[in-house]
Amino acid sequence: MQFDWSYAIGLFADGGVWRAAAATLLLATVSWVLAGILGLGVALVKQSGFRVSSRTGGVYVWFFRGVPLLLLIIFIYNAVPQAIPASRGFLSNPFNAGLVALTLSGSAYMAEVFRSGLKAVGPEQRDAGRALGFGSRALQRFVIVPQAFRIAIPGLGNEYVSNLKNTSLVSVISFVELTLAGQRIYSLNFRILETLTVIGIVYLAMVTLFSTLQNQLEARLDVWRPRKSRRARAAAEAPVAPVAPAAAEAGRAGAETAPATVPAPRPAAPPLGPVVLEARQVSKNLGGREILRKVDFAVRRGEVCVLIGPSGSGKSTLLRCLNRLLTIDAGTVLLDDEPFGYRAGATGPRPEPERRVADQRRRVGMVFQRFELFPHYTVLDNVTLAPRHFGSVSRAQAREYGLRLLAKVGMETHADKYPHQLSGGQQQRVAIARTLALEPEVILFDEPTSALDPELVNEVLNVIAALAAEGMTMIIVSHEMGFARRVAHRVVFMDEGSILEEGSPQQMFTAPTHSRTRQFLAAISHGD
Numbered sequence: 001m002q003f004d005w006s007y008a009i010g011l012f013a014d015g016g017v018w019r020a021a022a023a024t025l026l027l028a029t030v031s032w033v034l035a036g037i038l039g040l041g042v043a044l045v046k047q048s049g050f051r052v053s054s055r056t057g058g059v060y061v062w063f064f065r066g067v068p069l070l071l072l073i074i075f076i077y078n079a080v081p082q083a084i085p086a087s088r089g090f091l092s093n094p095f096n097a098g099l100v101a102l103t104l105s106g107s108a109y110m111a112e113v114f115r116s117g118l119k120a121v122g123p124e125q126r127d128a129g130r131a132l133g134f135g136s137r138a139l140q141r142f143v144i145v146p147q148a149f150r151i152a153i154p155g156l157g158n159e160y161v162s163n164l165k166n167t168s169l170v171s172v173i174s175f176v177e178l179t180l181a182g183q184r185i186y187s188l189n190f191r192i193l194e195t196l197t198v199i200g201i202v203y204l205a206m207v208t209l210f211s212t213l214q215n216q217l218e219a220r221l222d223v224w225r226p227r228k229s230r231r232a233r234a235a236a237e238a239p240v241a242p243v244a245p246a247a248a249e250a251g252r253a254g255a256e257t258a259p260a261t262v263p264a265p266r267p268a269a270p271p272l273g274p275v276v277l278e279a280r281q282v283s284k285n286l287g288g289r290e291i292l293r294k295v296d297f298a299v300r301r302g303e304v305c306v307l308i309g310p311s312g313s314g315k316s317t318l319l320r321c322l323n324r325l326l327t328i329d330a331g332t333v334l335l336d337d338e339p340f341g342y343r344a345g346a347t348g349p350r351p352e353p354e355r356r357v358a359d360q361r362r363r364v365g366m367v368f369q370r371f372e373l374f375p376h377y378t379v380l381d382n383v384t385l386a387p388r389h390f391g392s393v394s395r396a397q398a399r400e401y402g403l404r405l406l407a408k409v410g411m412e413t414h415a416d417k418y419p420h421q422l423s424g425g426q427q428q429r430v431a432i433a434r435t436l437a438l439e440p441e442v443i444l445f446d447e448p449t450s451a452l453d454p455e456l457v458n459e460v461l462n463v464i465a466a467l468a469a470e471g472m473t474m475i476i477v478s479h480e481m482g483f484a485r486r487v488a489h490r491v492v493f494m495d496e497g498s499i500l501e502e503g504s505p506q507q508m509f510t511a512p513t514h515s516r517t518r519q520f521l522a523a524i525s526h527g528d
């Protein structure tokens with residue numbers, strides 16, 4: 001049997017083939033987009049943490065993945081209109097019935113693709129977003145979903161290609177898509193080989209077109225891809241408004257040459273204001289253990305308080321309870337004398353809804369050990385994300401504001417880079433600028449230098465010391481005793497979930513009263 005080339009080439013000019021190809025493309029694309037939106041919703045519902053929602057999402061995925069697509073198409077076209085007469089007008093059209101079936105079936109698969117993306121975004125990123133005062137919707141929109149989407153793109157692309165091919169099943173209800181169009185042509189002339197070859201080539205052309213678009217999207221969203229940054233150069237050349245000199249100098253010193261010692265900016269007799277943030281009798285259990293035991297702790301406006309203590313003593317847990325990233329089991333947390341994230345209940349403190357807590361949390365900034373910048377945003381966007389979301393500032397105003405804050409930490413020339421293009425010390429300085437953008441009343445630092453190489457530590461400590469000199473209220477968990485000695489107004493020693501001793505750096509480092517403090521300080525200095 002000879003392949004009839006002239007017939008095959010002529011078939012490419014057949015309007016019926018292209019009409020069927022257009023119908024196939026339309027059905028595949030619209031159902032894929034709808035399935036993507038629905039799938040994302042189902043994935044978020046499944047991830048929500050609420051048992052009823054997660055179960056409902058789970059049942060949805062189980063059902064629509066389990067039912068064969070062919071069966072679903074026939075059911076929706078033939079059975080549903082009988083059961084629900086109101087749907088007859090819509091579902092009697094094979095395109096509509098196919099669209100519904102492909103959307104439902106595809107959404108179950110896409111939900112799982114999205115869910116793998118959502119799971120890949122670590123809890124630390126969620127905490128960083130929550131610490132900026134984002135409620136759950138903003139957190140999903142700005143932090144989680146954009147990252148999950150990037151991870152999910154290859155899987156979503158696969159789904160599109162499957163969907164395109166699955167449209168052939170809709171021919172069972174007489175929808176004239178590409179495969180059925182081919183069948184109708186060769187049933188008249190028996191040129192099966194040539195017809196199917198042409199139909200196959202058209203399918204491949206559609207898949208190639210889609211793959212090209214997918215690759216372009218992936219490249220566009222890939223922040224790790226090396227690229228020339230025109231905006232970076234523009235940012236470097238843009239004039240930056242003057243900033244508080246001490247912090248700017250400290251940042252710059254850190255940026256260019258990390259000095260061997262940290263400046264001593266603390267005034268001799270600090271004018272401390274009223275209590276800003278306070279924990280009263282706070283207890284917290286984790287993993288069945290009591291991590292915090294009736295802790296009483298308060299920081300005054302303008303005060304720099306350094307928390308020290310052995311590993312596992314509960315310092316980070318206390319910080320996280322103070323800004324309600326962790327809920328407490330007993331006691332109270334007060335912000336400006338107001339309950340922070342709780343109201344009194346008969347059986348103990350009752351957590352406020354996340355939306356209300358988010359508003360309060362913006363007044364308490366937090367800097368994390370591992371920086372937790374958002375990898376899909378530039379340095380400047382990391383800093384301006386919260387002010388742009390919460391304030392009514394224009395893009396230009398936010399940029400100006402962000403550049404000023406970056407100048408404060410010596411990072412304005414890196415404004416248009418992505419976090420992965422910076423050293424650890426630089427990332428931490430950006431994280432500090434991001435926190436400052438909230439104009440918080442107090443900043444919590446959770447071991448801000450312990451993830452850094454030793455030569456990068458001072459550039460971060462310089463920035464924190466400069467903020468201390470400006471009167472910023474700070475609680476700092478740190479193992480940097482030299483820094484604590486120079487910058488802290490008060491040093492607090494924690495052990496086994498309790499505060500054992502606190503006092504001025506002079507008293508704590510030269511004449512600690514508690515034997516456990518002496519032991520700890522001796523062990524630390526031996527370590528040095």
Ligand SMILES: Nc1ncnc2c1ncn2[C@@H]1O[C@H](COP(=O)(O)OP(=O)(O)OP(=O)(O)O)[C@@H](O)[C@H]1O
Pocket residue numbers: 286287291309310311312313314315316317318
């Ligand atoms: N989610 C959790 N589940 C169970 N235990 C936890 C959890 N988070 C922390 N812990 C435990 O709580 C204790 C206190 O941890 P925390 O991180 O507050 O200590 P830390 O004083 O900050 O220590 P380090 O200086 O090493 O960071 C540790 O024993 C830790 O293993």
